[in-house]
Amino acid sequence: MQYFINLVKDLKEGRFYPIYLLYGPESYLRREAVRRIKECLLPGGADEFNFITIDGEEKDTSELLSLAVMSPLFAGKRLLVVKNARYFYSKKSSPDSSGEEGDNTPKGDELKLIKYLSGPSPDTCIIFDAGEAVDRRKKIFREISRVGKAIEFSLLKNEDLSAWLDKQARRAGKSLAPGTAAGIIARAGNTLQSLSMEINKLICYIGENKVITERDVEAVTPPNPEEDIFAVVDAIGERNAARAMSGINRLVLQKQPPPVILGMVARQIRLILRAGEALKSGKTAAELGTVLGIHPYVARKMASQQKNFNRRQLVGAVIELHRLDRLVKSGRRDFLPGMEALILGMCIKKNDVG
Template sequence: MKYYLEFVREVQEGRIPPVYLFYGDEVFLHRQAINRLKAALLTGGAESFNLSEIDGEETAPEEVVRAARLVPVLAVCRLVVVRNIPYFDQKPGLGSELLEAYLDAPSPSTCLVLQKAGPVDRRKKLYQLVTRRGRAIDFTPLSAGDVARWVSREAKKSGAVFTREAMDRFLSSVPGGLQGVAVELGKVLTYVGEKERVTVEDVAAVVAPRREETIFQVVDAVGEGRFEAAIDGIRVLTAAGESPLGILAMLARQFRLLLCAPDLAASGLAVPEIAARLQTKPFVIKKALAQARNFHPGQLAAALAGLLEVDADVKTGRQDFFPALANFFILGFKK
């Protein structure tokens, strides 16, 4: 989040260049950054005259240049925001040449913001011109620590504080990206109302766990012999729209991780290398290595074979999904 805090500091100090490129996956912060520029530049009662918001996918580059060259009305600066720009992915043409000419000598009375979700080609002349005359900011996804600090700050604005357990549960349940985090945080803060402490029970009441987290919880319950809890977790997945066959595939993938990850770790591979081999994320491997201690390798190999039988029985109609899975859990993992 360092890049965003640096941007905020520059805006507060009035160091605003004539052109920005906002790109990268953290689009929630794109919007926050644009709002910061609006608050800093659009003052004096003539805001509607000095703001142009343009859809880059529907607008030719020459129209963007025309908007950027307009003179501000009763103000020092105009703000032109071009969202969803395609220009960094297109082949050079007349329109891009006009935009390149503008970026080489941008109007000092306009702040032009070019916004695009995802990556851009840094070899393009447009990108090089932006970095020469202004600033290009890659809005990379935040680390877990940064997300936790952001959640704490936003909750504090509403007079609420998360307990450590509640924060851990919240972060493990919310989708990636601050947009999803903000939506789920809003639900939690609405639910707790004027309460000062947000507990793990509060989070569990309104935030559904991610399917990956639910699968971990199901397999944890199986390893501990809590079969009713395992079935409850499966019901959570079906309520979230997962199909029975999709759930069986997720369970098979999880048991396969538990079988393979310890072997790779024993061979001397580090967690990131194991994650690359198994095509998943390092935090998933860390959890899998801890979870695998609840099972012996023979159980895991038998589980994979058992899931194939359940899959065949469900597909052919010999068994219904929930009874078949309950029998699989109890017969395969009873202590």
């Protein structure tokens, strides 16, 4: 998040660059960055004539540079936004690739752009929106970093995502109950694009209510497959075979392949096993996320679920899951009957917890 805060600070203090290169997986903030730059460079409706968006895969570089050196209408500044900017991809992924992979010698269009960078127009700002990945080894990347600003829009950390959700709720006159932000992230993922859609749905859903709760999240935000796996393992821990199979059936209806379901359940069991061992070694529940390398919300689930099983049960379950996986893949066992038998076997061992 700091990269975005620094950009906003620069803009507020009147520091602009003739060239920006925006890249990385956080597309929501990339779009927001373009909007902020536009508002600062072209205030008061000046964008009608001096704001141009170009598809970098369709427009010729010579045409782009002609627009860059052209004087803006009615004085002021001109802003060019180049989407799908092909200049920054590796040779292997570039649409107009030539030469062998790893050859980063600038050629053709890149050379034209590098020449422009030696003396960019003071009246024009160019924003290259390069998508998720760029090749930092390329000379064009180094030149833009020298003359302008290259910003990587990486995915935000969980604490930043939670703070962002809280802010969006407050803007709408709402608040999030404790633990709710983590639940939204666990279900919707870690991109602001998906989180934006979910928090807006939740704000509409609660109507006149002021607090968004975990129950609201469960009602509105679809669970990801991992949430269904939590439900399955919770049900097994409570010896509720019917509810566990209901969760498996939901995953099948979501068109999750049997090997994927088996793999997810086995991963969950292994995490529970590791969580139990970590807690016995003196780690606290709050430290589990770091120890296991998982989301804190998931870590809390593990800390709770490990109380329902002992080591022998968990190891046996992993062995049986791998055995069923082999049988299903070889065609010697149908997935659903095999999974039902495995779940029933785990649930009937009521006295095997300790």
